Amino acid sequence: MEKKKQSFLQSGPGVFLLASLCNILWGSAIPFINLGYRSFAVASGDTATQILFAGLRFTLAGIITIIIRSIMLGHLAVPKKGGAHRVLLLALTQTMLQYFLFYIGVARTEAVKSSIIQGLNSFVAILVACFVFRTERMTVRKMVGGLLGIAGILVVSLTGSGLSAKFSVGGEGALFLSMVAAATSSSLIKRFGREDDPMTLSGWQFMTGGLVMAIGGYLAGGRLRPVSPLAFPTLLYLALLSAVAYSIWAVLLSCNPVSRVAAYMVLQPIFGVLITMILTGGNSPVSPARIVIALALVSACIMLISSDREKG
Numbered sequence: 001m002e003k004k005k006q007s008f009l010q011s012g013p014g015v016f017l018l019a020s021l022c023n024i025l026w027g028s029a030i031p032f033i034n035l036g037y038r039s040f041a042v043a044s045g046d047t048a049t050q051i052l053f054a055g056l057r058f059t060l061a062g063i064i065t066i067i068i069r070s071i072m073l074g075h076l077a078v079p080k081k082g083g084a085h086r087v088l089l090l091a092l093t094q095t096m097l098q099y100f101l102f103y104i105g106v107a108r109t110e111a112v113k114s115s116i117i118q119g120l121n122s123f124v125a126i127l128v129a130c131f132v133f134r135t136e137r138m139t140v141r142k143m144v145g146g147l148l149g150i151a152g153i154l155v156v157s158l159t160g161s162g163l164s165a166k167f168s169v170g171g172e173g174a175l176f177l178s179m180v181a182a183a184t185s186s187s188l189i190k191r192f193g194r195e196d197d198p199m200t201l202s203g204w205q206f207m208t209g210g211l212v213m214a215i216g217g218y219l220a221g222g223r224l225r226p227v228s229p230l231a232f233p234t235l236l237y238l239a240l241l242s243a244v245a246y247s248i249w250a251v252l253l254s255c256n257p258v259s260r261v262a263a264y265m266v267l268q269p270i271f272g273v274l275i276t277m278i279l280t281g282g283n284s285p286v287s288p289a290r291i292v293i294a295l296a297l298v299s300a301c302i303m304l305i306s307s308d309r310e311k312g
Contacts, residue, residue: 027269028241033103051214063203083201086188097181100213125265133187186253
């Protein structure tokens, strides 16, 4: 049974279905984060409250993940003996650093730029796996596939007015550093997933990192004041999104090369555009033709990287 389960997780259809689900969920994150900010009246310059909001989201996500995993196992899901350092390293890179920088950056960056930088995650994750952790080799397929993915993101993100030349350390700079932290966490969960249960690690690192962020944000003066009935449902959705998506992602990374899974991250900004269109009643500067072209480019990216013969 265990071999069948692992075989599905390593199969083409299995990786496609599960990785796509993760990126649909992540694609909805930015629209719902912005909705959460409005529902709690969080100002763009109120860093302390932004960190408190993120911290509560991830603390709740960790609790949900641990409860679900404990039910699946029939006992409390805890890391293996000596696994505390794994939880702390993942909490630092995947939750504290990545989302501390991400939440600050999103509030200070144009939506188009946010999507482009977010979509670069896949390529940076491959670069980090190949050149920093050296868990796999860079190949021509991976390089070309990554560039096609970036092209697809540009097609769906750029509007007629293009991009402004404005750059700020607290905006675009924070988002870029967030992307590097995310790429590092992908390689870490790949390594740690061979030694411990990936879903358990995800739950405990979310709760650990989330608590640190929530306490830090509160002590810095952050306060959440709901001004809409959507406030708490939005926070719960964001927590569930993280619990489900990152648990699945961690399991996929433990069974496959980082590049094979990370390739699907180029879908994230495209799903983000589509979800934004749904939430705004179809009001979007992106034409259907451009979405089709973007999907064709990112599909080519995924096919090239996924067909690479290297095993993880």
